[in-house]
Amino acid sequence: MKKFLTLFAFLVAAGWTNAQAVDWNWKGDVRYRYEIQDKEELDDNRDRHRLRVRLGVYPWINEELSAGVQISTAGAGDPVSRNQTLGDGFTAKDFNLNEAFIDFHPMSYGMDGKVNLLLGKREVKSTLIRVNDLVWDSDLTLEGLTFQFGKDGSKQKSGFNVVAGYYFIDELSSSEDDPFFWAVQGAYTGEAGPLGFMIGAGYYDFQNVQYMDASVLGDWADEDNFGNSAYSYDEYLYDYNILELFANIGGKFNGDLPWKAYGQYAVNVAEDVDDDNNGYLIGFKLGKAKNPGQWEVDVNYSYLEKDAVVGAFTDSDRWGGGTDGEGIEVGGTYHLVQNMTVGLKYLSHSTGVDTDSGSDNRDIWQADMVVKF
Secondary structure: OOOHHHHHHHHHHHHHOOOOEEEEEEEEEEEEEEEEEOOOOOOOOOEEEEEEEEEEOOOOOOOOEEEEEEEEEOOOOOOOOOEEOOOOOOOOOOOEEEEEEEOOOOOOOOOOEEEEEEEEEHHHHHHOOHHHHHHOOOOOOEEEEEEEOEEEEEEHHHHHHHEEEEEEEOOOOOOOOOEEEEEOOOOOOEEEEOEEEEEEEEEEEEOOHOOOOHHHOHHHHHHHOHHHHHHEOOEEEEEEEEEEEEEEEEEEOOOOOOOOEEEEEEOOOOOOOOOOOOOEEEEEEEOOOOOOEEEEEEEEEEEOOOOOOOHHOOOOOOOHHOOOOOEEEEEEEEEEOOOOEEEEEEEEEEEEOOOOOOOEEEEEEEEEEEEOO
């Protein structure tokens, strides 16, 4: 870690000599969270204080080339969380390489920067078209090769948008059957009168997931959620060929108050999967906490059967991560002062929606303060 930080500092210092040629685009955020978990089967609540820190530089090198490097909290081995729980005798907290990518967007041959060729590790919302976290947790950073048309970071440009990618899950020195998946997405972003909308579909074909083990899944496997879609830590029971449909539509009430309705549907269409292979999420967002004094409220309901998606990469807060759950999520955010927001979220979920072992109910409260810079 010390060697990495030394190299990072050297690259930053060296970059100032090329300040005329490179726009460095520093970005970072610090989130402090107080969280209470109440599990129905336990007598005591679990409450904890957590930090998430991310610091990155995204140099715009020229009109055809950019890149990104980001470090973040959380130990290696957990693909869907960047939180560090405070405690442990005041010991130092770990930082890791969270993003590192090259973005080539050629201007020739009539492309005019509409095409992005990405190589490396990048956050999922800037890599794939993502509406919410039914399939992909927001903290996930995919590793591989990506082709994008009509996608600009986490947003889509008007018109048709296409994404195709090949992503490495693990590299096994003792086997040629490395786990990976490839993805293809198509969407259309447009307007209908005063309303804006986006509608699309994605297909994700996983290969050799039976060779994924606990070292890849990290803390998620330790919480015994792997049984939601497998019979052991290192062998999934079914293949995963996931078809996702997604959409959103939004506008402004009285021309002033923003609103957006959104939805996702996912189904595992692999030949050998059983009937527990569907999931969906629907939600509504009111307001937008972009500037001081503004607020937003987000409400959604999700239902995810045990073999619908690969549980290792879904949201880590809903029913403790994994699949085989359902419930609601209600969150509010207020932009208190410039670059700082405060928020409160309530999650009420249960697991065991399609098993014979009964349900496990869980309530979570999260109070956040986020500073961006």
